[in-house]
Amino acid sequence: MSPDLRPGLAFSWQYTVPAKATVPRLYDDIPGCAEMPDVLATGYLVGIMECACLQMLREHLDWPREQSLGTLVSFSHLAPTPPGMTVTVRGELVEVDGRRLRFQLSAWDGEDKISEGVHERHLIDAGRFNQKVAAKAARAAG
Numbered sequence: 001m002s003p004d005l006r007p008g009l010a011f012s013w014q015y016t017v018p019a020k021a022t023v024p025r026l027y028d029d030i031p032g033c034a035e036m037p038d039v040l041a042t043g044y045l046v047g048i049m050e051c052a053c054l055q056m057l058r059e060h061l062d063w064p065r066e067q068s069l070g071t072l073v074s075f076s077h078l079a080p081t082p083p084g085m086t087v088t089v090r091g092e093l094v095e096v097d098g099r100r101l102r103f104q105l106s107a108w109d110g111e112d113k114i115s116e117g118v119h120e121r122h123l124i125d126a127g128r129f130n131q132k133v134a135a136k137a138a139r140a141a142g
Contacts (some may be wrong), residue, residue: 002060005101009093013052017044017109019083039080040087045107045115046073052089053103053121061123068101068121069129075117081109099123 019025021044027033050070057068081087088108095102099122107115 005057005060005093006096007094009056010091011052011056012088012090013055014086014088015048015051016086017081017083022083037080039082040114042077045077045081045087046075048087049073049075049089049105049107049115049117049119050121052091052105053101053119056091056093057101057121065126066123067126067129068123070119071100071122072120073117075105075115075119077115079109079112079114081112081114085109085111087114094118 017040021040022038023036023041024034024038026041026044027036050073053070054068061067086109088110089105090107091103091105093101094104101121101123103119103121105115105117105119106113
Protein backbone atom coordinates (compact mmCIF):
# COMPACT_ATOMS: atom_id res chain seq x y z
CA MET A 1 0.00 0.00 0.00
CA SER A 2 1.33 3.37 -1.04
CA PRO A 3 1.91 5.92 1.75
CA ASP A 4 -0.14 8.49 -0.17
CA LEU A 5 -3.25 6.32 0.30
CA ARG A 6 -4.70 8.39 3.15
CA PRO A 7 -7.92 10.19 4.10
CA GLY A 8 -8.76 13.16 1.92
CA LEU A 9 -7.75 11.48 -1.34
CA ALA A 10 -10.45 12.47 -3.87
CA PHE A 11 -11.18 10.87 -7.24
CA SER A 12 -13.76 10.53 -9.98
CA TRP A 13 -14.49 7.81 -12.52
CA GLN A 14 -16.90 7.54 -15.45
CA TYR A 15 -18.79 4.58 -16.85
CA THR A 16 -21.34 4.42 -19.66
CA VAL A 17 -24.33 2.29 -18.72
CA PRO A 18 -24.63 -0.72 -21.05
CA ALA A 19 -27.99 -2.25 -21.95
CA LYS A 20 -27.06 -5.40 -20.00
CA ALA A 21 -27.09 -3.33 -16.78
CA THR A 22 -30.81 -2.56 -16.86
CA VAL A 23 -33.38 -4.30 -14.68
CA PRO A 24 -35.07 -6.32 -17.48
CA ARG A 25 -31.78 -7.58 -18.92
CA LEU A 26 -29.82 -8.12 -15.71
CA TYR A 27 -32.58 -10.26 -14.22
CA ASP A 28 -33.99 -11.75 -17.43
CA ASP A 29 -34.39 -15.19 -15.83
CA ILE A 30 -36.55 -13.95 -12.92
CA PRO A 31 -40.34 -13.78 -13.42
CA GLY A 32 -41.71 -10.24 -13.56
CA CYS A 33 -38.40 -8.52 -14.20
CA ALA A 34 -38.78 -8.44 -17.98
CA GLU A 35 -41.71 -6.03 -17.54
CA MET A 36 -39.73 -3.68 -15.28
CA PRO A 37 -38.52 -0.27 -16.55
CA ASP A 38 -35.45 -0.31 -18.80
CA VAL A 39 -33.22 1.59 -16.36
CA LEU A 40 -29.97 0.99 -14.50
CA ALA A 41 -30.47 -1.79 -11.95
CA THR A 42 -29.57 -0.93 -8.36
CA GLY A 43 -27.36 -4.01 -8.12
CA TYR A 44 -25.36 -2.84 -11.12
CA LEU A 45 -25.17 0.69 -9.68
CA VAL A 46 -23.55 -0.78 -6.58
CA GLY A 47 -21.00 -2.46 -8.85
CA ILE A 48 -20.26 0.83 -10.60
CA MET A 49 -19.64 2.51 -7.23
CA GLU A 50 -17.32 -0.34 -6.18
CA CYS A 51 -15.45 -0.19 -9.50
CA ALA A 52 -14.80 3.52 -9.08
CA CYS A 53 -12.99 2.77 -5.81
CA LEU A 54 -11.19 -0.19 -7.35
CA GLN A 55 -9.92 1.91 -10.26
CA MET A 56 -8.60 4.59 -7.91
CA LEU A 57 -6.90 2.01 -5.68
CA ARG A 58 -5.06 0.25 -8.51
CA GLU A 59 -2.58 3.11 -8.79
CA HIS A 60 -1.87 3.00 -5.04
CA LEU A 61 -1.42 -0.76 -4.59
CA ASP A 62 1.18 -3.31 -5.64
CA TRP A 63 -1.27 -4.54 -8.31
CA PRO A 64 -2.08 -7.37 -8.98
CA ARG A 65 -0.45 -8.93 -5.89
CA GLU A 66 -2.24 -6.52 -3.57
CA GLN A 67 -5.93 -6.03 -4.29
CA SER A 68 -9.08 -5.02 -2.46
CA LEU A 69 -12.51 -6.51 -1.94
CA GLY A 70 -15.74 -4.77 -1.06
CA THR A 71 -17.08 -5.60 2.40
CA LEU A 72 -19.77 -2.98 2.99
CA VAL A 73 -22.10 -0.99 0.75
CA SER A 74 -24.69 1.55 1.83
CA PHE A 75 -25.97 3.54 -1.14
CA SER A 76 -29.22 5.27 -2.00
CA HIS A 77 -30.58 5.01 -5.55
CA LEU A 78 -32.14 8.42 -6.13
CA ALA A 79 -33.06 8.64 -9.83
CA PRO A 80 -33.45 6.37 -12.87
CA THR A 81 -30.73 6.20 -15.54
CA PRO A 82 -31.46 4.76 -19.00
CA PRO A 83 -28.79 2.78 -20.86
CA GLY A 84 -26.32 4.84 -22.86
CA MET A 85 -25.94 7.59 -20.26
CA THR A 86 -22.56 8.11 -18.62
CA VAL A 87 -22.37 7.88 -14.84
CA THR A 88 -19.73 9.93 -13.05
CA VAL A 89 -18.79 8.69 -9.60
CA ARG A 90 -17.10 11.15 -7.27
CA GLY A 91 -15.43 9.76 -4.20
CA GLU A 92 -13.22 10.49 -1.27
CA LEU A 93 -11.24 8.11 0.88
CA VAL A 94 -12.41 9.18 4.35
CA GLU A 95 -10.80 6.57 6.61
CA VAL A 96 -7.87 4.16 6.59
CA ASP A 97 -7.87 1.68 9.47
CA GLY A 98 -5.19 -0.91 8.86
CA ARG A 99 -6.36 -2.83 5.79
CA ARG A 100 -9.91 -1.38 5.93
CA LEU A 101 -10.65 1.59 3.67
CA ARG A 102 -13.85 3.67 3.91
CA PHE A 103 -15.11 5.82 1.04
CA GLN A 104 -17.80 8.51 0.74
CA LEU A 105 -19.31 8.43 -2.76
CA SER A 106 -21.87 10.15 -4.97
CA ALA A 107 -22.89 9.47 -8.58
CA TRP A 108 -24.42 11.63 -11.30
CA ASP A 109 -25.76 10.70 -14.75
CA GLY A 110 -25.45 14.13 -16.38
CA GLU A 111 -29.04 15.01 -15.48
CA ASP A 112 -29.48 13.94 -11.87
CA LYS A 113 -27.66 12.89 -8.77
CA ILE A 114 -28.42 9.15 -8.84
CA SER A 115 -26.66 7.84 -5.75
CA GLU A 116 -24.77 8.65 -2.59
CA GLY A 117 -23.44 6.68 0.32
CA VAL A 118 -20.51 4.85 1.83
CA HIS A 119 -18.42 1.87 0.80
CA GLU A 120 -15.73 -0.11 2.59
CA ARG A 121 -13.03 -2.24 1.04
CA HIS A 122 -10.36 -4.42 2.63
CA LEU A 123 -6.89 -4.84 1.19
CA ILE A 124 -5.90 -8.44 0.48
CA ASP A 125 -2.92 -10.44 -0.68
CA ALA A 126 -4.43 -11.97 -3.84
CA GLY A 127 -2.35 -15.15 -3.73
CA ARG A 128 -3.23 -15.97 -0.13
CA PHE A 129 -6.88 -15.08 -0.69
CA ASN A 130 -7.15 -17.27 -3.81
CA GLN A 131 -5.60 -20.21 -1.92
CA LYS A 132 -8.28 -19.90 0.78
CA VAL A 133 -11.04 -19.75 -1.85
CA ALA A 134 -9.65 -22.84 -3.63
CA ALA A 135 -9.52 -24.75 -0.33
CA LYS A 136 -13.12 -23.78 0.43
CA ALA A 137 -14.24 -24.87 -3.05
CA ALA A 138 -12.47 -28.21 -2.59
CA ARG A 139 -14.19 -28.76 0.77
CA ALA A 140 -17.57 -27.90 -0.77
CA ALA A 141 -17.00 -30.33 -3.65
CA GLY A 142 -16.54 -33.02 -1.00
